[in-house]
Amino acid sequence: MNVINDKLRVEDNKWIGTRTVRPDGADKVTGRATYAADNTMPGMIWGKVLRSPHAHARIRSIDTSKAEALPGVKAVVTAKDIVDFPLETSVMLGIQDMRWMCRNVMAREKALFHGHPVAAVAAINEEVAAAACALIAVDYEVLPHVIEIEDAIKPDAPILHDFAKFEGKPSNIAGTMTAKLGDVEVGFAEADIIVERTFRTRPIHQGYIEPQACTVSYSADGRATIWSSSQGQFMVRAMTSLLTGVPQSNIRAIPAEIGGGFGAKTIIYLEPVALLLSKKSGRPVKMVMTREEVMRATGPTSGSFSTVKIGAKKDGTFVAAKGDFYIQAGCLPGGPLRGPVGCSFAPYDIPNVLSVGYDVVSNRSKVAAYRAPGAPLGAYAAECVVDEIAEKLGMDRLELRLKNTAGPGTKAAYGATFGKVTFEETIEAIQNHEHYKAPLDRNPRPGVKRGRGVASGFWYNAGGESSAQVNITEDGNVVVTTGHPDVGGSRASIANVAAELLGVDHSRVSVLIGDTASIGYSNLTGGSRVTFASAMVVTQSAEKVIGQLKERAAKIWKIDPEAVNWDNGEATPAGPNAGQFPPLTLADLAAKATETGGPIGAGVQLNTTGADPGFATHVVDVEVDVDLGIVRVLRYTAAQDVGRALHPSYVEGQIQGGVVQGIGWALSEEYLYDKQGRLDNAGFLDYRMPVCSDVPMIEAVMLEIPNPKHPQGVRGVGEAPIVPPLAAISNAVYDALGKRFYALPMSPPKVLERLDEV
Amino acid sequence: MAKTHISTSINGEPVEFLADPGSSLLDVLRNTLGLTGTKEGCGTGDCGACSVTVDGRLVCSCLVLAVEAEGHEIGTIEGMAQGETLHPLQRKFLEMAALQCGICTPGVLISARALLEKNPNPTETEVRFGLAGNLCRCTGYDKIVRAVLETAAEMRETV
Numbered sequence: 001m002n003v004i005n006d007k008l009r010v011e012d013n014k015w016i017g018t019r020t021v022r023p024d025g026a027d028k029v030t031g032r033a034t035y036a037a038d039n040t041m042p043g044m045i046w047g048k049v050l051r052s053p054h055a056h057a058r059i060r061s062i063d064t065s066k067a068e069a070l071p072g073v074k075a076v077v078t079a080k081d082i083v084d085f086p087l088e089t090s091v092m093l094g095i096q097d098m099r100w101m102c103r104n105v106m107a108r109e110k111a112l113f114h115g116h117p118v119a120a121v122a123a124i125n126e127e128v129a130a131a132a133c134a135l136i137a138v139d140y141e142v143l144p145h146v147i148e149i150e151d152a153i154k155p156d157a158p159i160l161h162d163f164a165k166f167e168g169k170p171s172n173i174a175g176t177m178t179a180k181l182g183d184v185e186v187g188f189a190e191a192d193i194i195v196e197r198t199f200r201t202r203p204i205h206q207g208y209i210e211p212q213a214c215t216v217s218y219s220a221d222g223r224a225t226i227w228s229s230s231q232g233q234f235m236v237r238a239m240t241s242l243l244t245g246v247p248q249s250n251i252r253a254i255p256a257e258i259g260g261g262f263g264a265k266t267i268i269y270l271e272p273v274a275l276l277l278s279k280k281s282g283r284p285v286k287m288v289m290t291r292e293e294v295m296r297a298t299g300p301t302s303g304s305f306s307t308v309k310i311g312a313k314k315d316g317t318f319v320a321a322k323g324d325f326y327i328q329a330g331c332l333p334g335g336p337l338r339g340p341v342g343c344s345f346a347p348y349d350i351p352n353v354l355s356v357g358y359d360v361v362s363n364r365s366k367v368a369a370y371r372a373p374g375a376p377l378g379a380y381a382a383e384c385v386v387d388e389i390a391e392k393l394g395m396d397r398l399e400l401r402l403k404n405t406a407g408p409g410t411k412a413a414y415g416a417t418f419g420k421v422t423f424e425e426t427i428e429a430i431q432n433h434e435h436y437k438a439p440l441d442r443n444p445r446p447g448v449k450r451g452r453g454v455a456s457g458f459w460y461n462a463g464g465e466s467s468a469q470v471n472i473t474e475d476g477n478v479v480v481t482t483g484h485p486d487v488g489g490s491r492a493s494i495a496n497v498a499a500e501l502l503g504v505d506h507s508r509v510s511v512l513i514g515d516t517a518s519i520g521y522s523n524l525t526g527g528s529r530v531t532f533a534s535a536m537v538v539t540q541s542a543e544k545v546i547g548q549l550k551e552r553a554a555k556i557w558k559i560d561p562e563a564v565n566w567d568n569g570e571a572t573p574a575g576p577n578a579g580q581f582p583p584l585t586l587a588d589l590a591a592k593a594t595e596t597g598g599p600i601g602a603g604v605q606l607n608t609t610g611a612d613p614g615f616a617t618h619v620v621d622v623e624v625d626v627d628l629g630i631v632r633v634l635r636y637t638a639a640q641d642v643g644r645a646l647h648p649s650y651v652e653g654q655i656q657g658g659v660v661q662g663i664g665w666a667l668s669e670e671y672l673y674d675k676q677g678r679l680d681n682a683g684f685l686d687y688r689m690p691v692c693s694d695v696p697m698i699e700a701v702m703l704e705i706p707n708p709k710h711p712q713g714v715r716g717v718g719e720a721p722i723v724p725p726l727a728a729i730s731n732a733v734y735d736a737l738g739k740r741f742y743a744l745p746m747s748p749p750k751v752l753e754r755l756d757e758v
Numbered sequence: 759m760a761k762t763h764i765s766t767s768i769n770g771e772p773v774e775f776l777a778d779p780g781s782s783l784l785d786v787l788r789n790t791l792g793l794t795g796t797k798e799g800c801g802t803g804d805c806g807a808c809s810v811t812v813d814g815r816l817v818c819s820c821l822v823l824a825v826e827a828e829g830h831e832i833g834t835i836e837g838m839a840q841g842e843t844l845h846p847l848q849r850k851f852l853e854m855a856a857l858q859c860g861i862c863t864p865g866v867l868i869s870a871r872a873l874l875e876k877n878p879n880p881t882e883t884e885v886r887f888g889l890a891g892n893l894c895r896c897t898g899y900d901k902i903v904r905a906v907l908e909t910a911a912e913m914r915e916t917v
């Protein structure tokens with residue numbers, strides 16, 4: 001590997017680091033790319049889900065006889081058709097507990113939120129399926145419900161699950177997670193200044209534009225084919241297998257193009273239901289969620305209620321940090337505690353840390369992962385407190401951070417001991433940026449105030465299992481197959497890597513995503529891992545292929561393979577001693593493949609490691625209209641260590657997209673519930689994601705400090721950019737108004753309310 | 759309820775179909791005619807993924823009844839390229855990486871084309887407001903806006 005690694009000096013790169021056109025691009029701009037809902041099959045029928053009209057209710061019985069009798073109805077399923085995972089025994093698939101997954105896909109003992117699936121129907125068309133749903137009689141015993149964290153943790157709150165105990169008593173706190181370092185009591189005793197604040201955030205949705213959809217065909221021989229869009233076809237296969245009892249070897253999951261996921265498509269909702277409907281009806285079944293179903297019953301990410309306390313010396317040295325993070329799990333356990341507990345204080349070298357997360361269940365849909373799951377919630381609280389400490393100490397906000405940055409040997413409370421980390425570099429990049437140095441006109445017009453804020457963030461990044469196959473076609477071109485759904489242009493990066501290593505023109509490389517039957521196991525597209533891990537397995541596969549190509553040339557020339565070089569897409573003799581032969585191109589060797597040993601190609605399956613953490617520092621300018629309460633982001637600059645940008649445009653795109661999602665989180669997005677525990681804004685009109693006219697250009701400053709543990713130096717990118725914006729914008733609004741906000745979103749009504757407070 | 763027979767033109771070709779009175783144009787395009795390039799993100803007129811033109815006017819096809827297509831000229835993403843030649847917007851979107859997942863892209867392209875037809879020399883603000891009806895959750899809009907501005911500049915030069 002080292003030989004190739006040495007050759008990949010940045011200045012020598014022809015394809016890596018260039019802005020090539022993505023391999024899947026033309027189909028996506030012409031409407032030809034097939035997303036989950038675009039697939040059809042001969043004889044296909046339609047599935048629909050019946051959902052609970054109550055936020056919390058015991059299901060006494062379900063009578064499906066009238067629905068089954070309706071002409072055109074082909075199958076009905078309820079929880080009794082789904083494999084049950086009894087509450088006593090945990091069965092894990094990755095980070096998902098199948099006890100909760102089986103109850104999330106279909107309500108079992110109780111309906112736990114308004115919109116919880118209770119039955120599903122397949123019929124000749126959507127209208128008949130909907131009519132049949134209306135004929136299903138469910139006998140509910142309506143129970144008191146609870147929505148907000150602070151209500152759910154009260155002693156007299158309605159309890160969702162009898163099995164959940166906290167401090168020995170039945171509770172809606174279904175679990176905790178702790179990260180501890182040193183002794184915070186000792187640390188705080190040494191502090192000259194302590195700031196402690198409580199923060200609240202609302203649940204928000206991942207907001208992918210493509211609703212969940214699938215088509216499943218179950219054949220008479222017990223084999224099933226699933227077309228769906230997800231962040232992992234192998235996850236789809238495994239989870240569907242567990243929930244239906246069909247062995248994995250009998251399920252082929254084919255990944256459709258995916259129209260956004262941001263974490264939410266790391267679990268499934270429809271596939272097992274559609275499989276069972278297909279099995280019962282003997283017909284392929286298609287299911288497509290409406291936007292309302294997506295909002296009510298998938299995702300969102302957690303709301304939070306956090307208290308963060310940081311103690312510092314007069315000179316700014318942090319001596320202790322404590323965080324209590326109450327995180328919404330939705331109706332079943334499994335909120336993203338690891339995000340706030342591990343990430344909040346990780347950028348800093350603090351000797352005494354106590355970080356505790358509480359997994360709080362309530363009558364909302366079960367949360368799903370969202371970009372750096374949970375980390376923005378913790379960073380919001382921690383980075384706002386850091387801002388206040390800087391202010392109280394009269395220190396520059398970035399200098400205070402620089403003084404405390406984690407470095408080589410720093411022990412993080414979550415367990416890691418850092419090697420080289422690149423947090424400082426992100427701070428310095430902002431300090432030296434023209435944006436940070438530019439003067440700010442604080443009162444440009446009457447009624448308008450401007451402010452500037454900064455914040456930093458940390459994300460773990462991830463390695464994990466990946467597989468790749470690199471094949472040389474008979475005409476001497478290259479086909480690369482990986483096992484990762486491509487959400488944001490990862491095929492473009494892989495094409496650059498393969499072209500570079502094999503020394504061929506980019507246009508001669510195709511990159512495909514294999515289905516579960518055509519490529520080895522590959523873990524989820526998530527955790528900022530795909531480019532890191534797939535570039536690694538593609539590199540190793542390409543190295544094997546180059547080895548084969550040298551052997552083939554050696555055979556033709558009757559010399560030793562060691563005496564063959566592979567350069568610029570052709571084999572040449574390594575030196576004068578190797579002999580005099582005209583070069584053999586990829587096409588020459590492919591043409592002679594049969595006689596020199598057979599097809600040329602190699603695959604690698606690996607559990608990748610070495611994904612070092614990612615750090616980011618952001619600066620933002622905002623403008624507040626004090627009469628209307630509107631906060632506008634005027635300018636935004638985000639600096640991040642990206643290791644090596646294999647395809648800079650898609651790296652910038654990750655940063656820009658993550659930042660704008662953060663802007664929505666900070667300023668406009670929130671889940672609103674009515675008194676009956678029903679989501680009040682289950683659509684894009686009232687659930688307000690940023691539109692084009694809400695935001696400015698987002699400047700992405702990519703620091704390319706190679707990750708030494710990766711063949712191209714890649715570091716995960718996708719998640720860190722959503723970690724700082726919540727605090728950065730909050731700190732900017734404070735800078736503009738002189739009033740701190742301790743809750744998100746800072747939407748116009750809330751800004752006006754706060755401005756009215758004396 | 760009985761279906762209605764509709765004669766219309768889609769991307770310049772005559773098309774006939776039968777539609778339920780309650781079906782949306784989006785539904786017929788995708789599920790009856792197999793033109794799945796037009797996407798459904800919401801079905802309520804709030805995301806723009808279903809953008810098409812009717813007689814050159816930009817509409818959300820999820821808010822148009824299929825029967826309203828009678829006698830009109832519908833333009834969808836499938837008609838944007840001329841054979842192998844991409845529309846300048848399509849080409850620029852690829853060159854400038856103005857898409858990530860791509861689900862919003864057909865709608866954004868149809869909107870952007872309608873915008874440039876009306877205003878060949880838009881400012882950044884005009885592009886931002888012109889595309890404000892098209893949600894994109896992936897890109898943060900930066901590269902989309904740049905690609906539209908670049909295309910406009912290029913198209914002005916070539917006229």
Ligand code: FES
Pocket residue numbers: 797798799800801802803804805806807808809818819820821
């Ligand atoms: S699907 Fe028509 S606007 Fe969203």
Ligand code: FES
Pocket residue numbers: 209259260856857858859860861862863893894895896897
């Ligand atoms: S590129 Fe994914 S929604 Fe726009």
